[in-house]
Amino acid sequence: MNQMHEREREREDLLAFLDTIARPGIEPSSFSDDTNLIDEGAIDSLALIQIISYLEQKHGLDLQARGVDPNDLGSVSGIMGAIERARR
Amino acid sequence: MPGPERHGWISPLNYSFESSNQENRNTLNIEADVGVMTEAVSGRRWDRKEFQRQVAARIGVYQAHGLRPGDRVLIHFGNRLEFFTELLAIWRLGGCAIPVDSRLTPFEVETLVQAAAARFSVIDDGTDPATVKSVPAANLLNALEPDKNKKSASTGGRHPKLDDDAVILFTSGSTGNPKGVVHTHRSLNARWTTLRQSLGLSDYARSLCLLPTHFGHGLICNCLFPWLSGCDLIIAPPFKPDLIMRLGALIDEYRISCMSSVPSIWSLALKTAKTPENDSLRRIHVGSAPLSESMWTRVQQWSGVRDVFNTYGITETGSWVAGTTGGEVIPESGLIGEPWGATIKILEIGEAADASLSAQECRAGTTGMVWLNTPALMKGYFKRQDLTDAAIQQGWFNTGDIGLLDDRGRLHLKGRERDEINKGGVKVFPADIDDVVEQYSLTSNVCTFGFEDDFYGENVGMALVLEDTSEPSIRGLHEWISSHLAQHKHPERWYLLDEIPSTSRGKVNRDSVMKACMKQTPLDLRALLRGGKSG
Numbered sequence: 001m002n003q004m005h006e007r008e009r010e011r012e013d014l015l016a017f018l019d020t021i022a023r024p025g026i027e028p029s030s031f032s033d034d035t036n037l038i039d040e041g042a043i044d045s046l047a048l049i050q051i052i053s054y055l056e057q058k059h060g061l062d063l064q065a066r067g068v069d070p071n072d073l074g075s076v077s078g079i080m081g082a083i084e085r086a087r088r
Numbered sequence: 089m090p091g092p093e094r095h096g097w098i099s100p101l102n103y104s105f106e107s108s109n110q111e112n113r114n115t116l117n118i119e120a121d122v123g124v125m126t127e128a129v130s131g132r133r134w135d136r137k138e139f140q141r142q143v144a145a146r147i148g149v150y151q152a153h154g155l156r157p158g159d160r161v162l163i164h165f166g167n168r169l170e171f172f173t174e175l176l177a178i179w180r181l182g183g184c185a186i187p188v189d190s191r192l193t194p195f196e197v198e199t200l201v202q203a204a205a206a207r208f209s210v211i212d213d214g215t216d217p218a219t220v221k222s223v224p225a226a227n228l229l230n231a232l233e234p235d236k237n238k239k240s241a242s243t244g245g246r247h248p249k250l251d252d253d254a255v256i257l258f259t260s261g262s263t264g265n266p267k268g269v270v271h272t273h274r275s276l277n278a279r280w281t282t283l284r285q286s287l288g289l290s291d292y293a294r295s296l297c298l299l300p301t302h303f304g305h306g307l308i309c310n311c312l313f314p315w316l317s318g319c320d321l322i323i324a325p326p327f328k329p330d331l332i333m334r335l336g337a338l339i340d341e342y343r344i345s346c347m348s349s350v351p352s353i354w355s356l357a358l359k360t361a362k363t364p365e366n367d368s369l370r371r372i373h374v375g376s377a378p379l380s381e382s383m384w385t386r387v388q389q390w391s392g393v394r395d396v397f398n399t400y401g402i403t404e405t406g407s408w409v410a411g412t413t414g415g416e417v418i419p420e421s422g423l424i425g426e427p428w429g430a431t432i433k434i435l436e437i438g439e440a441a442d443a444s445l446s447a448q449e450c451r452a453g454t455t456g457m458v459w460l461n462t463p464a465l466m467k468g469y470f471k472r473q474d475l476t477d478a479a480i481q482q483g484w485f486n487t488g489d490i491g492l493l494d495d496r497g498r499l500h501l502k503g504r505e506r507d508e509i510n511k512g513g514v515k516v517f518p519a520d521i522d523d524v525v526e527q528y529s530l531t532s533n534v535c536t537f538g539f540e541d542d543f544y545g546e547n548v549g550m551a552l553v554l555e556d557t558s559e560p561s562i563r564g565l566h567e568w569i570s571s572h573l574a575q576h577k578h579p580e581r582w583y584l585l586d587e588i589p590s591t592s593r594g595k596v597n598r599d600s601v602m603k604a605c606m607k608q609t610p611l612d613l614r615a616l617l618r619g620g621k622s623g
Contacts, residue, residue: 023575024566025617038329044575046512048329049356049543056359063360070330070360 007080014079017054021047028076036074048073055079061086117247118176121318125169128296128324128331128338134169139176142169146177149233150208157182157246159207160256162200162223163231164188164215166301167325170231172315174210175255179273182246183207184253186268187302190215191574194222196262201227203266204256204470250274256470257304257403260508260517263524263572268470269304269403279406279464280313282429286413291371291395292319296339296347300326303515304403305376310348313408327353335361339369348373348399350513351383352544358386367392375399375408376513377545378501384419400424400499402487404479406464410499424491424499430462433484434493437505450492455502458489507598509538510546516577518598521550524572528565530555533588536579537602549610550579551588551601562616581610 011033018028018037026042037043043051051073055061066086072078126133134142155161161178165171166187178185186204188197197219201209209223212231220228248254254276256268292314299306306326315321322342324331331338335357338344345368354374372393374384379398387396396419401407410432412425434456435448450456461484468476479486488506491499509516518536525534533553541547554561562582569578583605590596 019614022614024578024613025570027618045329046327046352046356046544048333049352049359052356052359053543064358064362067362068333068360070333073329 007084010083011076011080013058014054014076017058018043018051018076021050031076033076033080035076036071037076038074043074051079055082055086059083059086118179118316121316122176123315123318123320125172125315125321125323126342127168128322128342129328132169139173142173143176143180145234146173146231147180149229150177150181150183153208153229155181155183155207157252159183160186160204160253162186162188162204162206162209164197164209164219164223165190165212165231166307167297167323168212169323170212171301172311174231179248179252179254180246182248182252184256184270186256186258187307188258189300189302189574190219191576192219192262193572193574194218195572196574198222199262199264200258200266203261204258204268248273250277253467255307257302257307258470259303259403259515260520262574263520265472266470267472267475270467270470271308271406272467275406275464275466276308276312278429278462279308279408280316282462282464283309283313283408284317286428289314289317289319292317292346294320294322294343294345294368296322296324296342296344298324298326298328298331298347298349298353299376304407305348305350305401309401309407310373314346329356332356333360336364337362339364340366343368345369346371346373348375350374350376351379352377352512354383354387355512355543358383358390361390363390363392369393371395371397373397373399373408373411375401375411376515377510378422381419381421388419398424400501402460402485404466404485405430405460405462405487406466409460409462409464412498414498420500422491422500422502424501426498427460427462429464430460432493432499433459433461434491435459437490452493452495452497455490455492457505458487458491458499458501459484460487461485509536509548511538511541511548511576512544514576516548518548521548521569521573521577521579524569525550525552525565527572528568530561530564535588535596535598535601537598537605539581539602539606541580547581548577548579549581549583549602549605551583551585551605553585553587557584559616559619562611562613566613566617581605582613583608583610 015029022028022042028037028042038045052063072082122136122139124135161183163174163185175185201223208227208229210229210231211220250273252273253270254273255271258266258268261267295314297310299310301307311321332353369391372391397411399408399411401409409430410424410427414426434450437457465485489501490503490505491501493499507518521536522534525531532555535551537549538546539549588596589601589604
């Protein structure tokens, strides 16, 4: 139960963050979690670096050391998956 | 082999001369020695013979449509094999190519089409339909259209002359009065020749281009310099994050020996990409934006390459014009290094600077305005003699950059006086944004400026005085900007002011406006557009 609650809190936190880097007028939360937000034009491709910094600072991820599938960083579910894998 | 050149030590690189008679001495056999080119994503690969075949076919198409020497052709796509085929075919017919940023809005494209008075616009299968609509249908060609006449063969076209206009690169003014840098084959050849003399060719044997082909750095130096010299080129879509994030693997897969880049590419690569496992990489150029000492060192560590050149380039000088060659280099923020086929002068900063006056020249170690003299200097700005006269004095080009020469003759950059925002290596011109915003019916005044940004180095801010600051008015302006400006030019921060700060003489200084705005809270545009509070 706690894990589910924690995951939901992290998801909401992620969406709030994505909202700050999304193109004005486009809300990441209006897409499904599996939608690639870069392909949809909600997030500029160069903003990936901001997502990476978020993961480093918020979740302590070192993507250079672990390696990352670029496609994982385009969607909410992909980013959540990267966070969960890093925790294991 | 090249004979003696009119301009002394500058001889065309490896463009072969057809004969020794005077007419042909000034003509170029362009695709005589191109290397193999491969698309990194699709894996498509064309060698010299295939390029010759493709170019001949496109010459046939252009001839069928009546392209004449001196005609200008807009190319609305880039970073693929067909782009280079178009370029060579246009050159072979004596035409001038104008590569266009495919991200521009239809409004910006229309502005360029009118300003360039181009004979044709070439599109591909990826061109935005809205862009296609903004081009007169009679002038539209499709690069993927087959040669229906089959008349071309390899005899089609002529070889371009050295003083033919080769490319026009529009650097600013996409919303109003476009500023196009005109390079002739002579100036381009001078750039490539001087690069070869300064840098050699061996390290460029397999070059990787991750930069767009519509601007000087990507086109003239990263792509054409090695490829027209017979080196292989691996071409990728520009700034594609998934490629950058697997940069090490890409380098290994294509045995890349050299790559050029901008700091924002490295920001992403250093955080995400695994290092190359092989040792094919021998040289890295980083340019178009300031390279910090820290990033410089980290790029060296990541790549295992000592020759990481902080490269100084300006479109007007055929891009790469100086860099950190010349022995052991200790990374240092702002250090550029020695000129490549150019002479550098540092002149006292002043409105009436004259490069020919040695009295104005700064001593070593003293900061001033950077002036360049190079045989690769542009012919001028397209139909803008006023701008050309302002920028060039007796062959010397005023870069608008501030710097110094140290006691070893190495250039150090200290700042910039020209009016541009360097967003991650992509130049954004505040006047272009002001032009658009001023035309919005409820704008009273606007001043766009650059501000420091952790990710892009600089980003776009906008001080704004509106007649009506209600939500619908701001929404309307956002829509206006979205339909008129390419996305990378959109201001990231909006500051609503009662008036734009000006000097006692009534002039608006963008830097002062930026400083005034940084003390204030920007509008929360995202919240406002969501219908929430605007902050």
